[in-house]
Amino acid sequence: MTKAEVRTVTLAKARLRENDIVWDIGAGTGSISVEAALAAAAGQVYAIERDAEAVGLIKNNTDRFGTGNVTVCHGSAPAALDGLPRPDRVFVGGSGGNLRDIIGLVHERLPEGGRLVINAVVLETLTTAVETVTALDFKDIEITQVSVAKTAEVGNSHMFKSHNPVFIISGEKK
Amino acid sequence: MTKAEVRTVTLAKARLRENDIVWDIGAGTGSISVEAALAAAAGQVYAIERDAEAVGLIKNNTDRFGTGNVTVCHGSAPAALDGLPRPDRVFVGGSGGNLRDIIGLVHERLPEGGRLVINAVVLETLTTAVETVTALDFKDIEITQVSVAKTAEVGNSHMFKSHNPVFIISGEKK
Amino acid sequence: MTKAEVRTVTLAKARLRENDIVWDIGAGTGSISVEAALAAAAGQVYAIERDAEAVGLIKNNTDRFGTGNVTVCHGSAPAALDGLPRPDRVFVGGSGGNLRDIIGLVHERLPEGGRLVINAVVLETLTTAVETVTALDFKDIEITQVSVAKTAEVGNSHMFKSHNPVFIISGEKK
């Protein structure tokens, strides 16, 4: 699951508005979908996830937080994106090796001013994301690495423990 | 000014609600105040700042973002906090060397469940903050170090540039 | 065990010379002692460690690397430092809660120009170390936080994994 601090920064990069249609591709446990659904309270979030077990977790999470505006789509992107309403904002948390095609399709479907936010924890995702959003001429491309360390109590002491770093690639459709 | 990513995480740690009374102590340019005012849209934000020039910047910022629910208080904490309504959420971005006293007064005024979020960029602030919130028996104390690197375009390349790390100390009044 | 990159930076802060007498207080598995012994090849390293099991590991490590100039001292500092020859360079990797006293004694025994290098993974060690070396008027005090992320291969991808951050406090006896 995306850790709280990275999730917060990721959501901020999307600049969600109340009525937004949101795609959360590779939704994992749905932590981004739930928070996006709260922010786009009058909009709709589509959580796309290919792993059956994760789909169950997303449903549990949306039930738990009472977010009625999340639709869970079980399938692999980009195929699973067919037939979804055009998005205003798109998160990519996982791509199953199809990142280039996913970004291509997102680029086609996003309106001008629409925003794409990709999380990368592996170098190859970072590289492909940057190359593809650059080639497709997204604007305001930002690459942000977020590294978080939090303390854990060990006796009476506070020990710093690092989370793994995450790269956030964001951009806006021209 | 607090950079966007750190500001976002700082605000998230406060868990702002729509009607909250917020104190932003050492408000600087008012970037936290403005975002807090947007989140606590039916609440009220008190931006406390001792530097006259910064006070002007806060006013410019609140005008620019149209946040009508920010009251700017020119003065030094803790003295300048006298007479303010009791807060639900308190940010400390600067303390002018009075951090211990400020936290003490905040602890007195916060209701049960009220939250305190402190940003520290120097070691001594980190140390004093942790010691004081621990001594005053705040609960759910978290110490989070956020390190952000963003790329700048250099020719056709993306060069990673670090922001200075910020420690965020947060806790809840028992 | 101190990870390779932090160990390397820690050793560099000590500026070891060939004939140095080195104390490695809280030697743990002896990874610093072994490398110090290689650098101070004509000197002598005293590895002080209170944990019996760790003492065994140090001995295994010095055997394995053939470093004949490491003396392992089983005991707690500062008491275990009595009777050791005066050091030129001192590492503190663990202090068993006696950091202030240990630094005090090290300060007494170090000659002018002697160097002290402390590793801190908890906030309280960092704070106490900085306060004590400052109070004792060490010069050229440096506080260096080293954060390392290394990739692990996951399929054909390189995933970034963070090590926990370490603070290195170093200074020179006036």
Add this chain to the structure above:
Amino acid sequence: MTKAEVRTVTLAKARLRENDIVWDIGAGTGSISVEAALAAAAGQVYAIERDAEAVGLIKNNTDRFGTGNVTVCHGSAPAALDGLPRPDRVFVGGSGGNLRDIIGLVHERLPEGGRLVINAVVLETLTTAVETVTALDFKDIEITQVSVAKTAEVGNSHMFKSHNPVFIISGEKK
């Protein structure tokens, strides 16, 4: 100039031996060359640098540190590498856009067990380095990101200031 901590880790990744022939490609101010020359005291370091002003700085630095075993080569790699003796260890600190060719030539010239260590401060260098050393089947490939923050004294406080992160790619010729 490479900062001390990154330089130290970079040098450690090369595992220099006393008699090594070292190439320092894109030597910049020569800080790696000087330290490599001290470590490979009975070997020879070739500092390759295309910028005339930097070449002057390297010469000043080698004079200052009295390292008689550094040969400064003014020119662009890979062309400037022609005619140099085969290296045991190679550093790449700058590549002038020819990284792929440089690594290719280094791979040809390195003996089995020879080591290559590349510093990357831009994403594209990181990506190209990883792709090329992987394609050429180097072994023990490591990708290490080093992030350092050091304190600066501000009044009586210690403020954390970040250095920009550096990626170190290292591997061994099979």
